[in-house]
Amino acid sequence: MIYTITISPAIDYVVHLDLLKEGMTNRSTHEEYFLGGKGINVSQVLKELGVGSVALGFVRGFTGQALESGLRDKGIDTDFIHLTQGITRINVKIKADEETEINGQGTVPTAADFDKLAEKLKKLKDDDILIISGNIPKVLPQDTYDRILKLTKDKKMRIIVDTNGDLLINSLKYRPFLIKPNIDELKDIFGKDISAEEGALKLQESGARNVIVSLGKDGAVLLAEDGNIYRAGVCTGKVLNTVGSGDSMVAGFLVGYMQTGDYKYALDLGSAAGSATALSPGLAENHKIYGCLKELRGTEDVQPK
Ligand SMILES: Nc1ncnc2c1ncn2[C@@H]1O[C@H](COP(=O)(O)OP(=O)(O)OP(=O)(O)O)[C@@H](O)[C@H]1O
Numbered sequence: 223m224i225y226t227i228t229i230s231p232a233i234d235y236v237v238h239l240d241l242l243k244e245g246m247t248n249r250s251t252h253e254e255y256f257l258g259g260k261g262i263n264v265s266q267v268l269k270e271l272g273v274g275s276v277a278l279g280f281v282r283g284f285t286g287q288a289l290e291s292g293l294r295d296k297g298i299d300t301d302f303i304h305l306t307q308g309i310t311r312i313n314v315k316i317k318a319d320e321e322t323e324i325n326g327q328g329t330v331p332t333a334a335d336f337d338k339l340a341e342k343l344k345k346l347k348d349d350d351i352l353i354i355s356g357n358i359p360k361v362l363p364q365d366t367y368d369r370i371l372k373l374t375k376d377k378k379m380r381i382i383v384d385t386n387g388d389l390l391i392n393s394l395k396y397r398p399f400l401i402k403p404n405i406d407e408l409k410d411i412f413g414k415d416i417s418a419e420e421g422a423l424k425l426q427e428s429g430a431r432n433v434i435v436s437l438g439k440d441g442a443v444l445l446a447e448d449g450n451i452y453r454a455g456v457c458t459g460k461v462l463n464t465v466g467s468g469d470s471m472v473a474g475f476l477v478g479y480m481q482t483g484d485y486k487y488a489l490d491l492g493s494a495a496g497s498a499t500a501l502s503p504g505l506a507e508n509h510k511i512y513g514c515l516k517e518l519r520g521t522e523d524v525q526p527k
C-alpha cells in the first residue's frame with residue numbers, strides 16, 4: 223500500500239482577480255476551494271491514475287472535516303489523527319496578473335499526536351511505499367521528518383520525500399527512493415549558481431537514490447539510480463493554476479515507475495501529470511494526463527508495456 227503523510231494539510235482558497243491592488247479592498251472575479259497539502263495532492267493524483275493510497279496526517283476543525291469528507295467522497299482512504307485544538311489551515315492562492323500564495327503555519331501537533339502517528343507507521347510493511355511531503359509549522363524542529371523516518375529504518379519500504387531545506391537534507395540518510403526539489407529549492411540549498419544536474423548529483427551522493435529537479439515550465443531533469451540523466455519537456459497550453467504541479471509529478475513518476483521500471487517513461491508520466499495540472503483549474507484529470515503523455519512521447523501508444 224502507498225501511504226502519504228501531510229503534517230499540515232490545507233484547504234486551498236484560490237481567488238481570481240484581474241489585478242491585485244495592495245492596500246485596497248479588492249473584489250474577486252470568482253473563487254474556488256480545493257483539498258490541499260502536498261501529500262493530500264499526491265493521494266488525489268494517484269487516485270486519478272488508478273492507484274490507491276491512504277492519506278495520513280493531522281486535521282482538525284471545520285476545515286479538517288471538509289478535507290476528510292471531501293477525500294472520502296473522492297474514494298480516497300484516510301487515516302488522519304484528529305488534533306485537539308486549532309483548525310486545518312486555509313492557504314490563500316491569489317491568481318491575478320501574477321500568482322501570489324500565502325500559506326498558513328498550520329496547527330502544531332503535540333508530542334502525543336506524533337506518538338499516534340508513530341503507532342500507525344510501526345504497522346507499515348516492507349513492500350509499502352511512504353511519501354512524506356510539504357512543510358511543517360515553523361515551531362516544530364527541522365529534524366521532524368528525520369524522527370518520522372527513523373521509525374521505518376528497519377523496514378525495506380520505499381520512501382519518497384518532497385520538501386526543502388534542512389527538512390529535506392536531514393532525510394537523506396534514510397536513502398529515499400525519490401526526492402523532488404524544484405530548482406529554486408535546490409539553489410536555496412547549494413547557492414544560485416548550481417545547475418540542476420550538479421545539485422542532483424550532490425543530493426544523490428548524500429543518500430537520495432533518484433533525484434528529480436523540477437524546472438516549472440522548462441520541464442524536469444532526473445538523475446536516476448542507474449547513474450543516467452533523463453530529461454522531460456512539458457505540454458503547452460494556457461496555464462491555469464500551477465498549484466500542485468510538483469505533487470502531480472511525484473504521483474505520475476511513481477505510477478510510471480511501478481508500472482514499467484523504466485525511468486524515462488516514469489519521468490514522462492510525471493511531467494505529463496505536472497503539466498496537465500498546470501493547464502487545469504485544479505489537479506489534473508486522468509484523460510488530460512494521458513493526453514499530455516501522448517504529446518510528450520510523440521505517440522498514441524503510451525500504455526505501459
Ligand atoms: N507553466 C507550466 N507549463 C507546463 N508544465 C508545467 C508548468 N509548471 C509546472 N509544470 C510541470 O509540473 C512540473 C512540476 O512543476 P514545478 O517545477 O513548478 O514544481 P513545484 O515547484 O514543486 O510545484 P508546486 O509547489 O506548485 O506543486 C514541472 O516539471 C513541469 O513538468
Ligand SMILES: O=P(O)(O)OC[C@@]1(O)O[C@H](CO)[C@@H](O)[C@@H]1O
Pocket residue numbers: 230232234257258259260263313325355356357358465466467468469
Ligand atoms: O506549505 P507547504 O506544505 O510547503 O505547501 C502547501 C501547499 O502550497 O502545497 C500544495 C501544492 O503543492 C498546496 O495544496 C498547499 O497549499
